[in-house]
Amino acid sequence: MLLGSGELGKEVMIEAQRLGIEAIAVDRYEHAPAMQVAHRSYVVDMLDGEELRRVIEQEKPDLVVPEIEAIATGTLVDLENEGFHIVPTAKAVNLTMDREGIRRLASEELGLPTAKYAFANTLEELKVAVREIGVPCVIKPIMSSSGKGQSVCRSLEEVEQSWNEAITGGRANKNRVIVEEFIHFDSEITLLTVRSSSGTSFCPPIGHVQKDGDYIESWQPHEMSEEQLLEAQAVAKTITDALGGYGLFGVELFLSATGVYFSEVSPRPHDTGMVTMATQDLSEFALHIRAILGYPIPQIQLWKPGASHTIKAREERKVYEVTGISESLAVPNTQVRVFGKPETKVGRRMAVVLSNGNSVIEAREKAKLAACKLVVRYDDANSKKNN
């Protein structure tokens, strides 16, 4: 049972189906991408522990596979104690659903290098925290993803604005924020790390560009020195061992002249890792399914350098279409994934383009060109504004 049924879940679901698994999709809204390829589905408020428990107890799945962070993870901890199998572990899902849990584990328990950080519950506490950390700093709700509610605060005058953004952009009704020292990194990567019956394996590093805290473009492999790669793998091994279980993890790291910084980790496939559908023999989704079913992963092979580029909506509409697919597919070595989300929202990721080539530079150029050809078009008569 997949908890969360977006674009990443849809690919996980397809990989499960390929191995003959009976698969159930759950999300907060109807016709979510993974629901379109599941045996059956449920619409549930996954932040409501009772509703979540009801659907899990009804279906009694062999594996409960969280796909998003916004889940009543305390209930998953209880269900694990009662004998349900939560992927990769209820501890991993519970700690990574809020920034405080995973940051304190990484920095205070495991001693991994991170940006300096502090927490605040009120605007007054935030002003104190910003003075302590210094500017520029990054302010984020403790519960949010894809950059929602996140801002860079450049002076004490901007603290109030950052506070307002964080408390309106956060996922839960919790006025708690994290302040992080701004890391002037040279590049940032996702190190996909798989824990399986074959031990721990790493995919070649994925470089990416983020805008407003959300990913725009990713590529693989990201060029880094052997020394830096070993440092990154050591950080990834430490954090994933601490979280435990079988599955694929997306370990987010900042690379700078002063070393490798741990940023955060997803105990599940990562959005920037969609590029692996164009580069590896086993995509991150195939790896996740293999790992959680207990199957071996003797090796992971990079076939070609590749890149991904996202396509986002600019408006909120109930009726839309993605046009330009033919023009996009005319770019060589290119594939398109249209997620099939039932409606658009401002900034919502609707599709991704995947390209490969003889070099990362070539693949990035192709993916960018192909992405420019894809356009999200709206039917004005059915727009929310006009209704």
Ligand SMILES: Nc1ncnc2c1ncn2[C@@H]1O[C@H](COP(=O)(O)OP(=O)(O)OP(=O)(O)O)[C@@H](O)[C@H]1O
């Ligand atoms: N301390 C920092 N210093 C510099 N840049 C940062 C810092 N924290 C975050 N960023 C930038 O913002 C991006 C998003 O941050 P982060 O991963 O914490 O947000 P998120 O909401 O969890 O995003 P996602 O769910 O997509 O991973 C990072 O990938 C990085 O580009």
Ligand SMILES: NCC(=O)N[C@@H]1O[C@H](COP(=O)([O-])[O-])[C@@H](O)[C@H]1O
């Ligand atoms: N960075 C996390 C991430 O990319 N998660 C992916 O986005 C979906 C939510 O999309 P939505 O907000 O458009 O419904 C999630 O279900 C997951 O597939």
Ligand SMILES: [Mg+2]
């Ligand atoms: Mg992130």
